[in-house]
Amino acid sequence: MLPVLPTFHDRPLHDAPSSRRIESAALSQHPPHTLIERAGLSVARLALALQPFGRHATVFAGPGNNGGDGLIAARHLAARGWTVDVLLIGAGPQPGSDAAHALGAARRAGLRLHADAQPLPRSTDLVIDALLGLGASRAPEGAFASAMQAIDLRRDAGATVLAVDVPSGLDVRTGRALGADVVRAHHTLTFLTLKTGLFTGEGRALAGRVWFDDLGTSVDDLGDDSELSDGINHPALLFGAGRIAQWQRASARSASSHKGRNGDVVVLGGAPTMRGAAWLAATSALAAGSGRVYAALPDDDGQPWPARPELMHWDATRWSASPDTWRDIVAVCGCGGGTAIAPALSTVLHGATRVVLDADALNLVAADETLQHALRRRAAHGWPTILTPHPLEAARLLGLPSAADVQADRLDAATQLARRFSATVVLKGSGSVVATPERRLSVNSTGSSALATAGTGDVLAGWIGGLWAQSPGIAPHDLACTAAAWHGAAAEGHAGPLLAADLIDAMAALHAPSA
Template identity: 50%
Template sequence: MIHRVLPSNRAWPLHDAAATRAIEEAAQRALPPHTLMARAGLAVARLALAVAPHARHAWVVAGGGNNGGDGLVAARHLAAAGRPVTVSLFGDVDRLPADARQAHEAAVAAGVPFSTEMPAHTDLVIDGLLGLGVRHPLRDETARTIERINATGLDVLSIDLPSGLPADTGAAPGQPVVRARHTLSLLSLKPGLFTADGRDQTGELWFDDLGVTVDRPPDALLSGPPRLADRRHAQHKGSFGDLIVIGGAAGMGGAATLAARAALAAGAGRVFVARLGVDGRTMDELRPESMLREAAELVQPDRLRHSTVVCGCGGGRAIARWLPAVLADAMKLVLDADALNAIAASAALRALLTNRADRGLPTVLTPHPLEAARLAGSTAADVQADRLAVAGRLARALACTVLLKGSGTVIASPGATPLVNPTGNARLGSAGSGDVLAGWLGGLWSAQRDWTGVEAASAAAWLHGRAAESGDQRLPLPASDLIGFLAAALR
């Protein structure tokens, strides 16, 4: 059965390329010959008829592997349904795998036309060029074919993966990738469909397990919506915890203010702001519930040991002074922005961070790719090349939960299956949206007293992204407006 994956209101297991190949091999041993390809090709044809019911002509671009075989089976079914279809086979017929060779023979016997050129009046391109079999760098002919598909400007239905997109990472810097309007993932959902370049290239995502039951653990999970505990009638502000925002150095007070407002919207019981720069204000006039204090008053062991702390938003260089105390004593800690930069530059602060786990104190880091690169001693390009792997390495090295922001935010924690967040869009690419996320995460974690750092990070990322999906997607979303959408998403 074909399922539409996004928007999603459930968690989905994700399997990388090696796991998917193992799943395929096990299914092939258990089923009669050619069964999997027959099911896959039929699923592709059915989806093509559903998403392009009035297409005048379909052009199937088939590669020399099993992905091309799926396309050949689909072409035969479309022809049998009376739909004009032409196949361009980019591969040596004599070297096709057994299943694909049988699919080619059946297509020829059914009278499916083959041509090296795209037929006139084509409305739909079915991309069966590479799928899971992508290897970088691409051969010149393959790269030219992908560029040719993209140059048509037509709707593209990709089989399994947009050709050129790596299944595990979703990152193909400098390499052409098919821009699909629809993608039908088969047997498993792959992590690369949801992170790095995956979302932009995949289009609308569909999934068919081809009737195969998978009994191996996932390599990652596509996170689902959080389950929030009900607020009981007898609860009070003390039930939802104290939260301290430490940040807002000179000229950057807005970052701390945004974080505090988000924490209040997320449900923290009391929110204090430890100001690192003096701006003359005694309160936030929009949210007077937020209590502004001098940092020295709040960064005290007794306060920190009973508080959720969000540290670093607009902290500048001034944040480094307060980090040793925060790392030593904060009950729950969210580290963002300049706090991460300070830790990346200091072995002593890094040691204090890793020591928190030994003392049972949970920590969540919320880096964007450049901040993650500083922590990892690499580059932002290296981070983006394999977001899941980098987040996992950082989580293990720093003994904490890492929320790596970006398209397909990754949440990794030592010993846990990594999560990929499915919500959000480019509207989150605005100044201050990261400060809102940090405060929102802290507020949820404070209010949901029993959550782990992973649960708080996953919930915050999911709701943060869902909030950005509200309203006109063509318009920017200022961070201050995002908070209102977050409250609506929470409801």
């Protein structure tokens, strides 16, 4: 049993169907009730580690195997001298099932088992949420909703909440709360597979610290489950800071390197009153290592950039020149651009080989079918595009009413955007989702709430541009994952909000030292 985050290497993420397939394969390799006994013991061990001086636990157990895990954990805690109260919710388990085995063993051990209507002590050291497992697909009702409210009351009173597999009321794939009642866990112990919903959307906040136990069964030995149905049920990958090291190894600079070999970036944005956004993106591209960085401002006064004299101005007349003179520059468009960048944006979409679209560029595309057509046509030329929307911008691009519609299924929203515009998409937010047609969805494991400040998205767009300038041959999906991992890793460990300009410095500090 180990904590999942931080993770260095890529790890597979699963939805409920693929998790069930793996569970079924694992069950077939062991005698009856072996895995549920291991799971319950694992829950008890983590509980003891989290509350080494605890004396009272309250277990909320549903009728399925999730509840069985909780019952077995309760049995082990009671054997260690804890006072354990178990509230049984819902109908009894199916005869002969693992859950029925766990309930029978709990009764034989003399555990204090309570029916739905019986009150439990509110003062407790530890609460184990074993109500609902992979099968939850709708808002909890009745006794289940009441039990979740009771867990919430005990959490507010100071109890540590440990969820089994997934917090009850959380959608295992999307990471959204299924209804108003959902368990807010301090820790979640998940088994056999890592579930996508624990790492994106509300999942990261509701699951708390995520732990993993393979129950002594290697998923790699259970056969290839990657051939799943096309679309939103396809498993994803969880990626981490290892992407930074991979990029650094592949892009190490030789002793004879010079700025001409490290590519050029132009930032199209920075309309009056919004120049700070373009400044952040351009500075970020420079810090990422681009050889030269230009700013194409709608109303350029030619004055030096504050504290960054390395940044250069891009004269608007250059867009009128033959695209052959600027085609291979990486264009980062939309950071503080407003509507003033629309003419230049059209030119870029029709001529630049590598384009990053953020903020106002995305809003312009969402409102203009001509720009949408130009964006889709880029793929036919073999010109890759990376979109970096936040949920509201994604909603506009998809024609959805609100950001909440995107957050309800971030995986599907990112997939739809990637397919609609034949582009790579970084759907920002907790557990940013990277989607590219014909590539497996990827979810970022790095980052923290320190990034929830103005301008951090501009920094990400600029960093993508800066890395891309140096590595023109990198696959856009891999580039996007690398930049997102770098962006999030730089923010980890910051207790409070991280200002965007300080984020650039933190990201630059993660560069590998020169050989």
